[in-house]
Amino acid sequence: MFDYKVSVLALLLGASVHAGESVDVLHWWTSASERGAARFLQNRLADEKIDWRDAAIPGGGGVGAMRVLKSRVLAGKQPAVAQLIGPAIAEWADLGLILELDSVAKANDWNHVLSPTIRQLLIHREHFVAAPLGLHRINNLYYNVKLFRKLGLAEPKTMDDLKRAALRLSAAGITPMGQSSEAWQVATLFESLVLMEGGPAFYRDVFVKRNASAxxxxxxxxxxxRLRQLRSYTNKSAREQPWSEVAQQLSNGQVGMVVMGDWFKGELLSMGQKLDVDFACASVPNTQQYHLYSIDSFVMFTGDYSQQDAQEKMAQILVSPAVQQGYNRIKGSVPVRRDLDAKAMSSLDRCATSSWQTFNKGKSVQAPSLVHRMAADEKFKDAIVAQVQKFYLDESISVQDNQQRMAAMVRALNAQEGNIE
Incomplete structure (x- = not known):
């Protein structure tokens, strides 16, 4: 728990916080584990006399939340705080709507406690404009421990291992892999496969540099x-379904394996599942040394600056060591801080330890998620995600034809933005 005093914070930030201030918080955390993480933050803020007024918008990947945010801003009713991640932060900051958090960052030494990759996402024109919450690893493979033990299966470390596990699960009457056909979930699987086949440098060439020839x-x-191969291990007739339903299927043994970000672990834990007893997590085969990442963050909208004191205090609290530990343990992610002490490290489970240690090896092992808004703008992301889903669902499209289609699409998008190869 915290022992911050309003008077001390006022000295640090040059402002005072009025008792009982409310902040309207727009986000897309609606699953059981996500709601639990939001409640944790809500309670910690309440300890500091800040009332979190929840504005949760359903929709995987935040698509619905972004639409609501745009409509609210256009109507002049922007929230005090909103979940924004990746390049979208700079896009909104360009409009002059985002509160600069330099005083908070300086008082709490964000330049040193945050890694260069995370700082880069938060800084716009040399000013901090967002507060980071948690670091997600996306190239994770989850499997049902009880099923694997029953069938004598080892943790898949290679694609051959995964194939063998899939065949054994199928022979036992169990769907080998859980997978929704929802666009963002298909593309989440695919970007892990691009990382597996090409490594971080090639991944960035494809999704960050937007090199059409790649x-x-x-x-x-x-x-x-590989995407088509993995689809053959799924229930092809499965409808689009929330990722939380896929988590339920893994927990009850309907499916044996799932590839998904570590919010999946948070959801399984919220169901009462125990790590390494009921389920286990590993890296997607051949990506053990890589970190496909997404970073949760909040921005503060300016308005008339009447809530600046509460917004700045909230930003400080979000990055504080105790909140970083508590929030990320529930969410499934890991702290954004790179200054974890021995006690903090000992509280991480093995999946979280691997995520935190791998990411902090530096940019050479890091790959920014396209699907989860780390690598590119919304227009580019949406186009790629839609085409990947189309290929996934339509087996009449050959691999070579899809490569040609995607290369042409990327060239067209680059040309529209004046990026001629």
Whole structure:
């Protein structure tokens, strides 16, 4: 718990916080574990006399929340706080709507306690404009421990291991892999496969540098072939379904394996599942040394600056060591701080330890998630995600044809923005 005093914070930030201030918080955390993480933050803020007024918008990947945010801003009713991640932060900051948090960052030494990759996402024109919450690893493979033990299966470390596990699960009458056909979930699986086939440098070439010729590369073709192979291990007739339902299917043994970000672990834990007893997590085969990441963060909207004191105090609290530990343990993610002491490290489970340690090895192992708004703008992301889903669902589209389509699409998008190769 916290022992912050309003008077001390006022000295640090040059402002005072009025008792009982409310902040309207727009986000897309609606699953059981996500609601639990939000409640944790809500309670910690209440300890400091800040009332979190919840504005949770359903919809995987935040698509619905972004639409609501845009409509509210256009109507002049922007929230005090909103969940924004990746390049979208800079896009909103360009409009002059985001509160600069330099005084908070300086008082709490964000330049040193946050890694360069995380700082880069939070800074716009040399000013901190967002507060980070948690670091997610996306290239994770989850499997049902009880099923694997019953069938004598080992943790899959290679794609051959995964294939063998899939065949054994199928022979036992169990769907090998859980997978929704929802666009963002399909693309989440696919971006892990691109990382697996090409590594972080090639991944960035494809999704960050938007090199159209990279889409014709054999490594990209192999990732598409892998996607089609993995689909053969799923229930092809499965409808689009929330990722939380897929988590329920893994927990009750309907499916044996799932590839998903570590919010999946948070959801399984919220169901009462125990790590390494009921389920286990590993890296997607051949990506053990890589970190496909997404970073949760909040921005503060300016308005008339009447809530600036509460917003700044909230930003400080979000990045504080105790809140970082408590929030991320529930959410499934890991702290954004790189100054964890021995006690903090000992509280991380093995999946979280692997995530935190791998990410903090530096940029050479890091890959920013396209699907989860780390790598590109919304227009580019949406186009890629839609085409990946189309390929996934339509087996009449060949790998080579899809490569050509995606390369042409990327060239067109680049040309629209004046980025001629």
């Amino acid at each position: 889409y014709l590369d054999s490594r990209f073709g192999r990732a598409l072939s």
